[in-house]
Amino acid sequence: MGHFNPENVISNQFLEDLDIGTNNEWIVERVGIVNRRTVLPLDYIRETKNTDFRAASEARLYTNAQMAAASARKALARVNLKPEDIGMVIAGMFSATMSMLSSDYNAVAAVITNDIYKRLFVPRASQRSLVLVGRLATLGIGMLAVAIAVMLSQMENLRDLVQIMAGVFSLLLPPVGIPVFFGFLTRRVSNRGALLGFILGSACGLAAYALSLLPAESSVVMHVSSLFPRAVLAMYPEGTGLAFLNTVPWLTWITALPTLFGVFGLSALLPDGPAKRREVDEFLVGTRAGDSSPAPRRDVSHDAAVAMSIVGASTGLIGLLLAGAVAATGHGVDGLYSIVVGLILALLGFMAWRFGKRAAASP
DSSP: OOOOOOSEEEEHHHHHHTTSSOOHHHHHHHTOOOEEEESSOHHHHHHHTTOOHHHHHHHOSSOHHHHHHHHHHHHHHHTTOOGGGHHHHHHHHHHHHHHHHHHHHHHHHHIIIIIIIIIIIOTTOOHHHHHHHHHHHHHHHHHHHHHHHHHHHHOTTOOOHHHHHHHHHHHHHHHHHHHHHHHHHOTTSOHHHHHHHHHHHHHHHHHHHHHHHSOTTOHHHHHHHTTSOHHHHTTSOTTOTTGGGGSHHHHHHHHHHHHHIIIIIIHHHSOOOHHHHHHHHHHHTTSSTTOOSOOOOHHHHHHHHHHHHHHHHHHHHHHHHHHHHHHHTTOGGGGHHHHHHHHHHHHHHHHHHHHHHHHHHOO
8 A cells, every 4th residue: 555644743732822722631631633644734834824725725735636746756766666557457458448439339339220210211221321321320429429428527526327327327327218018018119109208218318418508597498497386496405406406316207207108198099000010929929828920930939038038137237236335325315216126127027037037938
């Protein structure tokens, strides 16, 4: 381990000479401290008694980064290592991270290319055009990730990563998980209903997040705030506007309710055509006992059961992760609803996993 001790020492006698209502005997009797170190010049403390924290940050002799660097150098010296030796460890860590990122970029690019570009816009797209769109999508996703990373690094009062992860899950989990999960459980979910549910949930979540970033004195914030009951606004600090909308409990419900409306309400208004229903029947047949649909090829039934078990397990794990992340952020009662949603999602996911596993193993 390494450490760094600034050279300036604040003794009990120094504090007593400042005439701030304490003395050496009082300090030693209660806390047992005789000396402590400081990065501030002693003359600065005598003159100002450190009453202005902003001025203290400018007067300090060392920054946190400088002290951390000195501690690191001492730790390396104790184990006979040079700073450049650590580069190999960092390179190994980054190589693993880059490998994971490349897989994620390729997966998202494949979804954009096949499920959005080809399916919705150019059904007869050539292989060459698909490759080009895939490469552009990969580039765009990478640039977006870098932009978000830079933005987060420059944000003030940034919450810890666990809270950020919980917020992201609250924003994306309902629009993504609800259509996929219920699409496997019931044929009443149509293709257009699931897609519109995803769009509605994502749009409402992004709108809520955007509103939470606006200043409290904004006319938009004041107008939207008038739609909330006074009892709800009284639960949060005055002058924060709609900042509470980007918390985990609010984002969960703001995205979940529109997604459920799209999945079930719009599916009833926009049902699938006969061709799409036959395609869904062929995929889902065999995942339930007593299914009266025409029996297709055996491999289709088995694949559907396996897919259902995989999606169920993934949904269950995501639900557990959401509940755990909300609990870890210490939201308490405010996060209770999100924890309940995560646990229900986990229960339904593992039920689907068990059902699909049994169906896949049945003769």
